[in-house]
Amino acid sequence: MQAQAKACGDILQGPLKISEFSPFHLFPVSPRFLDRRVEFMDIPLARKVNGKKFMWDGVVYDSDAQATKVMEDYAKDGFEVQKFVEDGRFLVYSRRLAEAAAPSG
DSSP: OHHHHHHHHHHTTSOOOGGGOOGGGGSOOOGGGTTOOOOOOOOOSEEEETTEEEEEEEEEESSHHHHHHHHHHHHHTTOEEEEEEETTEEEEEEEOOOOOOOOOO
16 A cells, blocks of 8 residues: 555655545546545445436535535536435535537538
8 A cells, every 4th residue: 555655646746645545636626626535435426316316526524514515506506416414424416417419400
């Protein structure tokens, strides 16, 4: 594990603490996620609610207020949102239907 963390630290132009190492450091992320660390819990990436598929936003929120604020932001952007509580942590799932392309011709 330390060798992996060192290798990733070299790629990222600086050392990483082992506790901060995760594969998510290797990929660019939305600014919405920059202040949160994804914890390795058994969290499903997708959930079905009333036959609709919702995708997890990848963040584990510590409080209901934080999750509710994010849900409001998603709703303003036209998403349907659902909140789940697992082990005292709050998870936000969202979905939005893609707009159909106009017929060409």
